[in-house]
Amino acid sequence: MKTILLTGFEAFGGEKINPSLEIAKALDERETETYKIVSFELPCVFGEAIDQLRLALQEVKPDIVICVGQAGGRSDLSIERIAINIDDAGIPDNKGNQPIDEPIIKEGPAAFWSSLPIKAIVKHLRDAGLPASVSQTAGTYVCNHVFYGLMHEIRKSSIRGGFIHIPFLPEQIQTRPLMASLPLNEMIRGIEIAIQVSVGYEQDLLLEGGQTH
Structure with a gap:
């Protein structure tokens, strides 16, 4: 049986809720014949x-470790391909820190690749009727910070890990009518599919997932 560490973030940026944390809470201690999930809350700091x-x-x-974070403005479950070694915060974090052009790990490599089967995850999410894509950037805020930190921590181990960005919840866009959102139950279903695929695939599928812009 595989043990899955699933993380979500506390609310940030003036929001009262963070769907990533709600997903982590919902899936905490869920167990099947092939895996069990343990969830943790991370500070947005x-x-x-x-x-x-x-x-x-x-x-x-x-x-396996799957870190999840909110990316308001995205319209799908974004399976991140790469974490880059830079903090460049457009807004302060929850303790007022706002690093600009600072490396996450001094002397660390420029980037780390996700070790999750990202193409397979996207395929299975789409097959399940959920919007999903490979994302080529996790940003330069706390989500990318955690993604890079994770991959640095597990780089010499057999642990596989990566990051998934999710959209706003419907209740978060009441004053943002042009923003995309997904219901919480759909996002929970999507993250559980991502976990199932990560457990089931040791090697990723060779499928297109690039972008032209």
């Missing part, structure tokens, strides 16, 4: 988020 993730890794000793 540079530095502290990686510290808490490191503690979770030590406590849970997972086989």
Whole structure:
């Protein structure tokens, strides 16, 4: 049986809710014949988020790690391909930190690839009727910060990991009528599919997932 570490973030940017945390709570302790899920909440704070993730890794000793974060404005479940070694915050984090053009890990590589089967995840999500795509950027805020920190922490281990961005919830766009959203139950279903695929696929599928712009 595989142990899955699933993380979500506290609310940030003036929001009262973060769907990534609601997903993590909903799936915490879910167990099947092939995997069990352990969920953790991460602070939306540079530095502290990686510290808490490191503690979770030590406590849970997972086989697979999936970190989830909100990306308001996106219209689908975005399976991230790459984490880059830069913090460049457009807004302060929840403790007022706003690093600009700072490396996440000094002397670290420019980037890390996700080790999740990202193309297979997208295929299975679409087959299930959910909007999904491979994303070529996780941004430069706390989500990318955690994604890079995760891949740095597990780089010499057999643990596989990656990051998934999710849209707003419908209740978050009441004053943003042009923004996309997904119901919470659909996002929960999508993340569980991503977990199932990550457990089932040791190697990714060779499918298109690139972008021309």
